[in-house]
Amino acid sequence: MNIVVTVKQVPDTWAEKKLDAADKTVDRKSVDNVMNEMDEYGVEEALKIKEAHGGEVTVVTMGPAKAVETIRKALSMGADKAVHLTDDSLHGSDALATSAALAKVISTLSPDIVITSSEASDARGGVIGALLAERLGLPQLTQARKVTVDPGASKVTIERLADNGYALVEASLPVVVGVVEKINQPRYPSFKGIMAAKKKPLTTLSAADAGLDGATVGLAGAASAVVTSEAAPPRSSGTVVKDEGDGGTKVAEFLAAQKLI
């Protein structure tokens, strides 16, 4: 199995995130940046498939120079090699441009399975799996809480989350798989893994190396634009009451006063 897994470096999940005042892109300078938490599930699933069926796991990311830290993390978890698409001209790319750029890089790797996670904690679009499927012309096996690969039949079956259960969805390789949290428990990098990661092959590509047209990427190529941005009015705390034995009744009185019951 030739497995490609996409990862993204994002501001730490627990950090207060902001937009850059000048160009209204996500401010990645004033916060700690980490591998998108959801992507750890994608990397773990890629490693599990490799462990079960053999093959190779290639990590692909697009992002600024320091996104190499996120690549290192994926490699230290056990991925075999990585491709880092990085170029100043890519700054400010929207989901459509990002998916086109990633698809271009991924297609040169001829994967059997492309794995993405369900969403990144900064943009929260939840669309990259569908976009990669569209761009690569591959079946879209997204929202997967379970993935079963049958190399003999050249098939992948997933359990796709639905509102009231799941759908069993099947496709022939090659495919794009989007995993949700809960599909697995991502491993921690071992000391050995961290040391080994330093020696694993890492290819760095510029936009030109990847054959991307500068007019279609970055802020210049974006299909939508932020007009205004402001901090939401802070939610001030309302009444806080200590329970004196009649707390439940008091809450009910509040709800009634607000005409909520």
Place this chain on the structure above:
Amino acid sequence: MAEVLVLVEHADGEPKKVTAELLTLARTLGEPSAVFLGAPGTYAKAKEYLAQYGAAKVYVAESDDIASYIGGPVAEVLAKLVAEASPVAVLVAATADSREVAARLAAKTESGLIWDATALSTDLVATQGIFGGSTIVTSKVIKGVPVIVVRRNSTAPEAAPSTPAEQTVDVTISDAAKGAKIIDRVVEAKSGRPDLTEAQVVVSGGRGLGAAEHFALVEKLADTLGAAVGASRAATDAGWYPHQNQVGQTGKTVSPQLYIAVGISGAIQHRAGMQTSKTIVAVNKDPEAPIFEFADYGLVGDLFNVVPQLTEAIEKRKAG
């Protein structure tokens, strides 16, 4: 007036409330055209509803292919309609399925995509709360036909009875769009409660509940209020409640009229999924819990006393 395409959100033909919201919103932008895609024979169940909420036109595409594959067929039919009708915008609901369809449609039509809009002005400037609602941005599509994914509960549905023109759409789906085939649908633990992201009232439980069986308290309160049940990540990670009920940064985002947080500390992870709720009520025994910093009404106390008393008080008021 130019057309505004609205993708009808439905379950086997039964329209979901968000469809009425989208049609109401579409009426402010142009002439609403509902796009109904479903299995053969399902449109009949939606017809009256779409007319009631003012669809000027309904594109009807019924085919087994629509409901049998993930992503591709719906996006393909919509792309064809966009090419034919040149609408001013396409509106879809922010459901898991439809946002993926919207993304594929935007890619196919080389158009801009905006997700999780909570408002849309007549000149198509969308409002979004980002970073869990801590920053409000307005944004605009600058390329192609705007594809806007609209949050549920963003617009109050208003009826505007019409007699829509019906146009049957030929559904010929390419093989490429039929890659991911649905071979079975499995219903699990159907609760009879409203869908979490559509509910007007949500009651969520967290770490403070201490055990799976104590979620019964949350469920009972929810049922008294006709509410959906949510859970914090701590509770779903502990296996106390199903993952699909998780509210938060890595779970669902909800924006109901009333959100009641039971035994939830309100760390940013959870806050990001619920802080745009209209009214927030919190019950927690820790007076230092961050949730009290943004709840409209906070009660510091033992949830095992407070919640049953609250449930009873609401029942009494309903009876009286």
